[in-house]
Amino acid sequence: LPISGSCKKDKDTTDPQVPVFTVTATTVQLQGGGEGLQFFGKCTNEDVKLTTVTNTSPIAVQSFTYELNGNSIAKNTEFSLQDEDVGFLKEPGTWNFTFEGKRTSDNESFSVNATLLITAK
Numbered sequence: 001l002p003i004s005g006s007c008k009k010d011k012d013t014t015d016p017q018v019p020v021f022t023v024t025a026t027t028v029q030l031q032g033g034g035e036g037l038q039f040f041g042k043c044t045n046e047d048v049k050l051t052t053v054t055n056t057s058p059i060a061v062q063s064f065t066y067e068l069n070g071n072s073i074a075k076n077t078e079f080s081l082q083d084e085d086v087g088f089l090k091e092p093g094t095w096n097f098t099f100e101g102k103r104t105s106d107n108e109s110f111s112v113n114a115t116l117l118i119t120a121k
Contacts (some may be wrong), residue, residue: 019046021099023116024078028087036087037118041097042078047104049073053081054100058093058118072104092120 022042030036039055050068057063066082073079081097082088097114 017045019048019099019101019103019110019112020044021097021112021114023081023095023097023114025095025116025118027090030087030089035090037090038087039081039095039097039116040078041081041099041114043073043075043099045075047072047075048099048101048110049104050079050099050101052098052100054098055081055088056096057088057091058095059091062088062091064088068101070101090118092118094118 020043022044024040024042025037026040028036028038041053049070049072051070052065052067054063054065064082064086068079071079095116095118097116098111099114100109100111102109
């Protein structure tokens with residue numbers, strides 16, 4: 001019996017996990033003036049193929065979906081969550097991000113959320 005339990009435990013540790021994403025932001029100057037934000041993501045536990053990332057501002061007025069077209073992203077590799085020339089009006093509060101795609105390990109689809117708190121100056 002202990003051997004069976006041991007095998008079960010080993011299987012559990014190798015099962016694919018739900019991808020975990022972290023989000024960071026950089027302050028940029030907007031073309032129209034004022035401060036803006038650019039966001040960057042990283043998957044900390046899996047290689048993934050991302051389809052889209054949707055971000056929603058704290059006041060939920062601004063929502064934006066960035067197409068990644070199934071691009072492969074290696075574990076712990078930082079990637080942009082918008083085009084290079086895009087910035088978002090700096091709104092203090094909690095920004096919400098929804099990452100959609102497939103795990104590279106088994107091609108299983110996922111949709112996971114992450115948040116980032118932006119504080120006022």
